[in-house]
Amino acid sequence: MLAPLRCPTCRHVFESTYTVAMPFCSERCRQIDLGQWLDEEHALPLDIEKHLEEQATQPPENDDPDDEVSW
Ligand SMILES: [Zn+2]
Numbered sequence: 001m002l003a004p005l006r007c008p009t010c011r012h013v014f015e016s017t018y019t020v021a022m023p024f025c026s027e028r029c030r031q032i033d034l035g036q037w038l039d040e041e042h043a044l045p046l047d048i049e050k051h052l053e054e055q056a057t058q059p060p061e062n063d064d065p066d067d068e069v070s071w
Contacts, residue, residue: 003016004016005023005025007023007024007025007029008023008024008029008033009024009025009029009030009032009033009052010025010029010032010052012025012029026055028051028052028054028055029052029055032051032052
């Protein structure tokens with residue numbers, strides 16, 4: 001049974017099998033968190049939200065372009 005985890009960066013609750021970037025929900029959130037520590041003075045909350053927005057709207061990776069040619 002999987003215990004849901006909460007990402008320290010975006011507070012998103014996710015399952016541990018969903019990510020390889022533990023304890024974050026994604027590699028991007030891990031990078032954001034690293035950026036906060038390494039560049040705290042320049043990392044603005046608004047910038048983080050923008051990053052998360054990009055992550056949310058990012059289309060899934062399509063590694064099989066042949067599927068698109070269905071007609
Ligand atoms: Zn996250």
